[in-house]
Amino acid sequence: MYAQRKVLAVVPARGGSKGVPLKNLRKIGGTSLVGHVGQLVRELGWIDRAVVSTDHPEIARTAEQAGLAAPFWRPAELSGDRIGDIPVLQHALQAMESIDGCEYDIILMLQPTSPLRLPEHVAATVEKLVQGNFDAVWTVSPTDLKYHPLKQLALDDDAMLGLWDQRGADIIARQQLKPVYHRNGAAYALTRACLLTQSALMGARSAAVVIDTPMLSIDSEDDLDQAECLLNKQASQHAPQLRVRQEGAAAPFKTFVVDIDGVLASLVANNDYTLSEPIQENIAIINRLYEAGHRIILFTARGSATGIDWQDVTRKQMTDWKVRFHALQFGKPAADYYIDDRLITLQEALQHC
Known part of the structure; x- marks a missing residue:
């Protein structure tokens, strides 16, 4: 419980990943991606329930070995690669409230594909949600200005090159660009009303926690290799040596x-x-x-x-x-x-x- 609010952590981990088959079971630093989430949750003593939402028996077994619960099965209609986060979280919340006989105040999404997150990143996200009375809080990372949206290009149906956003035509120097950020997947915290009433991951009143250290969302084999290197570097700074x-x-x-x-x-x-x-x-x-x-x-x-x-x-x-x-x-x-x-x-x- 965090500030008298019941917290449900949901770990979405379907088995049908196409880019990296059974991605959530792949290991970095000797631990599976879903196992890293279990280790993280053990360091966050204020989480009331931490559950995995999966359609795969091996992921469920591995999650339980890591300390996560797997008390329900994600239905087939929510297991496709085009299913968004909202219906998955809604299903998990409703299933757990039925099983536990209570209402959860905060839903915390912890994706296994972000193994570089630290406990303090997650704690800061929930703390901001509560203290700011926000509907939702996401973790984000600064986007390098050379990849700023106003510098992006697009090709039309005739393969003609143009600016992705015409406002970029007025930009002549990096100093004119305002900072922008991208979601890094480390943590999403939202209220029950945001998820069920607004049916939104980003509610009407949302905020962000900016993480300046390297984050990585794993989508490919190269990402796994890079995560291994970054995790070793992170461990040299934070873990026992x-x-x-x-x-x-x-x-x-x-x-x-x-x-x-x-x-x-x-x-x-x-x-x-x-x-x-x-x-x-x-x-x-x-x-x-x-x-x-x-x-x-x-x-x-x-x-x-x-x-x-x-x-x-x-x-x-x-x-x-x-x-x-x-x-x-x-x-x-x-x-x-x-x-x-x-x-x-x-x-x-x-x-x-």
């Missing part, structure tokens, strides 16, 4: 799961977390660990006792206090190190790195 301890022994980078209250925030009476103050010494350590390449997950039980949703307050505090982290989750975790004011301290954890 080897480094050397002072005494010379090799040690992998770790995942640090860090409690907030008593570690990064002062303890307060009556669980009124609006009164919390930052513990700057520990925040500085966390930021150093983040910058050194370790993965930082903030995991708090705020609200477990009171039933109050503290997500918005907590996110604002972490932003205001300039805490660097990869994911924020609510509950109780397990990881390489679970840092809690009642368990291992940051100082003790540092001795193992």
Whole structure:
């Protein structure tokens, strides 16, 4: 649940891809495309349900092994290569609401063909949807100005060359072009009303999250090769690697799961977390660990006792206090190190790195 809204993640993964047969089962970095989505969802603790919409038994089996649910079958009439996203999402939403006996507030489409997305990209998309009260939010990437729409050309029925958009005739310099963006497929978040009432992927009031890092939507064998290279480069910047301890022994980078209250925030009476103050010494350590390449997950039980949703307050505090982290989750975790004011301290954890 995100800000008291139930979130359904839908992973569209039909089996009939023509450009790359069974594309969603192809592997990059040793993991299938649908498996990458399962790994991503595990890092987003606020997703209530994550399901695959497929017509292929092997995709369903692989998705379930990756932690995604496959509780329904996509019908044949929604499995063709000319079927758009809207009817597929509508079918998935209605099927899950019938199965789960509830209504979902936010539908999050996570296409397997975008394996370079990071958890923070998805979280930012949902956060913008909620905070801006938008109908829909898409992730987009800046389009290189040399491919700007006003510079594109077209051929008519007689093979005569002309500008795709005649407004381009007035453009004489790159500096005159306004930035444009293209969808990168990393995440689409939309409200229930947008999907069912407006029957739209881009609602009447929509916004975007701009991703500046390389994104890729896989449609060909070349895309798979390129994704492998980009994923390796991304992993060198974000994932566990080897480094050397002072005494010379090799040690992998770790995942640090860090409690907030008593570690990064002062303890307060009556669980009124609006009164919390930052513990700057520990925040500085966390930021150093983040910058050194370790993965930082903030995991708090705020609200477990009171039933109050503290997500918005907590996110604002972490932003205001300039805490660097990869994911924020609510509950109780397990990881390489679970840092809690009642368990291992940051100082003790540092001795193992």
